[in-house]
Amino acid sequence: MTASISTDQVTGSGPVPGSALHGTAQRRQRALRLPRSPKIIAGLAMLASFVLLSIIGPLVAPYSPDRIFANSPVPLAPSAAHWLGTTSLQQDVFSQLLVGGGDMLLVAFIAGVIATALSVVVGVTAGYLGGLADDLLSMLANIFLVMPALPLLVILFGFLGKTGSDDLFLIGFIISITGWAWGARVLRAQTLSLRNRDYVDSARIIGERGSRIIFAEILPNLTPIVASSFLFTVLYAIGTYSAMAFLGLVNPNWSWGGILYYAQVNNAELSGYWWWYIPPGIAIALLGTALVLLNFGIDEFINPRLRAAGLTRRSGGRRGTRTRRSQQFALTPVIRGPEPSAVLAQGATPAVLAPGTPAVLTRRATPATTGEGGQA
Amino acid sequence: MLVIARRLFFYLVTAAVAISLDFLIPRLIPGNPVDAILAKMQGVTITPAIIHALDLQFGVNTSASLWGQYTHFWNNVLHGNFGVSSANSFEPVSTVIRQALPYTLGLVGLATLISFLLGTAIGAVVAWKRGSWLDNLLPVVTFFQAAPYFFLAFLAIDVFAITLGWFPPSRAANATDFPAFTWTYLSDVLDHAVLPALTIVVASAAGWIVGMRNVMLTTMDEDYVLIAAAKGLRKGRVIWYAARNAILPSVSGFALAIGFIVSGALLTEIVFSYPGLGSLLLQAVSNNDYELMQGLFLIITFTVLAANLIADFVYVFLDPRTRQEA
Numbered sequence: 001m002t003a004s005i006s007t008d009q010v011t012g013s014g015p016v017p018g019s020a021l022h023g024t025a026q027r028r029q030r031a032l033r034l035p036r037s038p039k040i041i042a043g044l045a046m047l048a049s050f051v052l053l054s055i056i057g058p059l060v061a062p063y064s065p066d067r068i069f070a071n072s073p074v075p076l077a078p079s080a081a082h083w084l085g086t087t088s089l090q091q092d093v094f095s096q097l098l099v100g101g102g103d104m105l106l107v108a109f110i111a112g113v114i115a116t117a118l119s120v121v122v123g124v125t126a127g128y129l130g131g132l133a134d135d136l137l138s139m140l141a142n143i144f145l146v147m148p149a150l151p152l153l154v155i156l157f158g159f160l161g162k163t164g165s166d167d168l169f170l171i172g173f174i175i176s177i178t179g180w181a182w183g184a185r186v187l188r189a190q191t192l193s194l195r196n197r198d199y200v201d202s203a204r205i206i207g208e209r210g211s212r213i214i215f216a217e218i219l220p221n222l223t224p225i226v227a228s229s230f231l232f233t234v235l236y237a238i239g240t241y242s243a244m245a246f247l248g249l250v251n252p253n254w255s256w257g258g259i260l261y262y263a264q265v266n267n268a269e270l271s272g273y274w275w276w277y278i279p280p281g282i283a284i285a286l287l288g289t290a291l292v293l294l295n296f297g298i299d300e301f302i303n304p305r306l307r308a309a310g311l312t313r314r315s316g317g318r319r320g321t322r323t324r325r326s327q328q329f330a331l332t333p334v335i336r337g338p339e340p341s342a343v344l345a346q347g348a349t350p351a352v353l354a355p356g357t358p359a360v361l362t363r364r365a366t367p368a369t370t371g372e373g374g375q376a
Numbered sequence: 377m378l379v380i381a382r383r384l385f386f387y388l389v390t391a392a393v394a395i396s397l398d399f400l401i402p403r404l405i406p407g408n409p410v411d412a413i414l415a416k417m418q419g420v421t422i423t424p425a426i427i428h429a430l431d432l433q434f435g436v437n438t439s440a441s442l443w444g445q446y447t448h449f450w451n452n453v454l455h456g457n458f459g460v461s462s463a464n465s466f467e468p469v470s471t472v473i474r475q476a477l478p479y480t481l482g483l484v485g486l487a488t489l490i491s492f493l494l495g496t497a498i499g500a501v502v503a504w505k506r507g508s509w510l511d512n513l514l515p516v517v518t519f520f521q522a523a524p525y526f527f528l529a530f531l532a533i534d535v536f537a538i539t540l541g542w543f544p545p546s547r548a549a550n551a552t553d554f555p556a557f558t559w560t561y562l563s564d565v566l567d568h569a570v571l572p573a574l575t576i577v578v579a580s581a582a583g584w585i586v587g588m589r590n591v592m593l594t595t596m597d598e599d600y601v602l603i604a605a606a607k608g609l610r611k612g613r614v615i616w617y618a619a620r621n622a623i624l625p626s627v628s629g630f631a632l633a634i635g636f637i638v639s640g641a642l643l644t645e646i647v648f649s650y651p652g653l654g655s656l657l658l659q660a661v662s663n664n665d666y667e668l669m670q671g672l673f674l675i676i677t678f679t680v681l682a683a684n685l686i687a688d689f690v691y692v693f694l695d696p697r698t699r700q701e702a
Contacts (some may be wrong), residue, residue: 139386139389142386142390143389143390143393145631145632145635146387146390146631146635146680146681146684147390147393147394147635147677147680148634148635148638148639148676148677148680149635149636149639150638150639150642150643150657150676151657151669151672151673151676151677152397152673152677154657154660154661154669154672154673155398155401155402155666155669155670155673156401156405158660158661158664158666158669159401159402159405159409159666160405161412161664182632235522239524242524243524243526243639243643246524246526246643247643247646247657247658247661248658248661248662249661257524260524260526260527260530263530264526264530264646264647268530269529269530269531269533269534269538269545269647270533270534270538270545270546271538272534272538272539274534277527277530278530278531280527281523281524281527281528281530281531282523284522284523284524284527285519285520285522285523285524285527286519286522287522288521288522288523289515289518289519289522291522292518292521292522293515293518296518299590303590303594
């Protein structure tokens with residue numbers, strides 16, 4: 001691997017000029033590198049099983065979720081017949097759980113797509129155009145960031161009434177209205193920093209059209225941030241959809257927030273009916289954890305310094321010493337634009353360098369490569 | 377002080393946008409809210425005056441122009457007149473909210489403060505001891521971050537209130553207590569606040585922990601931290617130097633977080649039947665009490681903006697660079 005290849009992955013400030021020009025070999029290399037992080041693998045695996053569950057869930061559910069088994073107001077604890085017990089209406093909780101995942105994932109996905117599209121349009125436009133357009137768009141994003149979402153959603157869904165409470169697309173759309181601003185802000189900041197890079201300047205000088213500069217030069221380098229903002233919005237939408245169902249603002253159906261709504265209405269937490277509220281709560285939390293893990297993975301991809309923990313863990317029993325030593329050595333390579341040979345020399349002690357390499361050292365290609373290689 | 381003036385202007389604009397949204401949403405969304413309210417109000421004597429007031433509030437059956445309605449709406453808001461709450465026997469919305477607001481301010485405000493201080497401290501330590509067993513805290517913290525607040529509230533009630541019986545499961549004080557500044561009453565209020573506050577702290581601290589850890593990891597690589605360590609300063613002092621600088625993004629990120637936390641905290645209040653704004657939200661939703669919803673939206677937004685302004689003051693106090701700019 002040459003030094004120029006790994007420059008972009010090492011800088012803390014995100015993608016760097018050269019990466020727009022990289023060849024297929026490097027692209028393949030990058031695609032392979034991403035899933036190596038244990039966080040990304042765990043997150044992807046969890047997310048995939050949730051998606052799978054939501055698809056086959058309704059098919060494998062042992063009963064229909066609204067089938068009433070007996071005429072007793074007391075929920076039954078888990079048994080062989082009802083793996084997760086029954087509700088106070090004597091419906092099977094396990095079946096409700098299996099059926100309810102699909103709606104939630106669909107709403108979250110719709111909201112994520114719409115909000116991400118909005119945030120890319122607003123963020124990149126603001127960052128690229130600058131001036132008054134930037135001021136106004138940034139202000140719009142900041143207003144939506146500061147305004148508390150829950151009461152706003154309450155009046156939106158409240159006035160929509162019953163017409164809006166069943167339409168999953170509409171629900172996703174409304175959630176996205178309150179969820180796009182964060183992504184727009186992050187994308188604007190990154191666009192702003194990319195706009196003045198040399199490679200964008202040169203594209204402008206050779207007379208490329210604005211649209212081409214945005215789509216071919218800037219957007220590809222925003223990909224990790226777009227991905228992270230998409231995951232963030234999906235996470236937000238899951239929480240929000242659960243909250244809306246929990247409040248009874250949208251039709252609770254059997255969505256996980258809806259199961260919690262019924263559990264709360266029937267005082268499950270006061271009566272110790274744990275099998276009724278724990279499974280949907282854990283399911284939401286695990287789905288969220290999967291997304292957060294993926295986001296952590298992407299964050300570490302963008303800013304490798306956050307990866308420190310993973311690197312030291314591999315170094316076995318001497319974690320403490322290694323970390324401390326890395327801090328002592330960190331001063332040595334603080335030379336702006338170091339000689340490649342100097343960097344190579346530092347590369348001789350990879351475990352020492354990798355965790356605590358300072359920000360100024362943007363060209364420390366070799367040590368980081370070693371670190372990457374070690375991760376395989 | 378230029379920074380503060382600029383922020384103040386931004387918050388005023390945000391408040392104006394919130395008021396305008398509050399006015400526009402009922403008029404843009406199809407359907408007649410007045411009919412919905414009246415349908416819910418069966419059994420209550422409804423005078424023509426009430427119907428007229430509702431019509432005016434939502435712009436139904438009125439000959440006034442949209443602009444005329446808008447200025448009228450502003451006039452009402454500026455005079456603290458948010459209409460009447462149909463779920464509370466047509467008491468003024470401002471009165472209904474005023475009774476609940478202190479509970480939410482006390483509970484959510486205190487819990488947020490505790491969670492910020494605790495989370496930031498833990499985040500700093502986790503970053504300092506990176507690579508140690510403390511890193512295992514992160515997945516746990518992530519799980520709590522991803523779990524809905526109200527689910528954690530369920531757990532807290534079941535475990536600590538019902539199974540262990542350590543704390544009361546609901547309400548803000550015993551029904552028999554008379555509100556007064558006596559020790560019995562105040563300790564009762566505290567006793568009731570512990571579980572909901574704990575839930576909010578556990579659920580929201582995760583964000584501060586992760587945020588602080590990430591900034592702290594970057595700050596620890598700064599030369600001045602290394603030099604402080606090289607000089608042989610005590611470890612606590614070195615951490616303090618790094619943490620002082622790493623905390624700034626957390627303070628400025630307060631604006632983004634507070635909206636989330638307030639939303640989650642309001643849902644927590646519902647689970648604990650805490651008599652704050654959250655319970656009012658639920659009441660408004662289940663009774664189609666639109667005027668209460670609108671009033672709550674404005675009051676909660678104004679409160680959040682005020683909290684942001686305070687955070688800005690703290691930021692200016694903490695970071696001398698912002699003071700020099702003016």
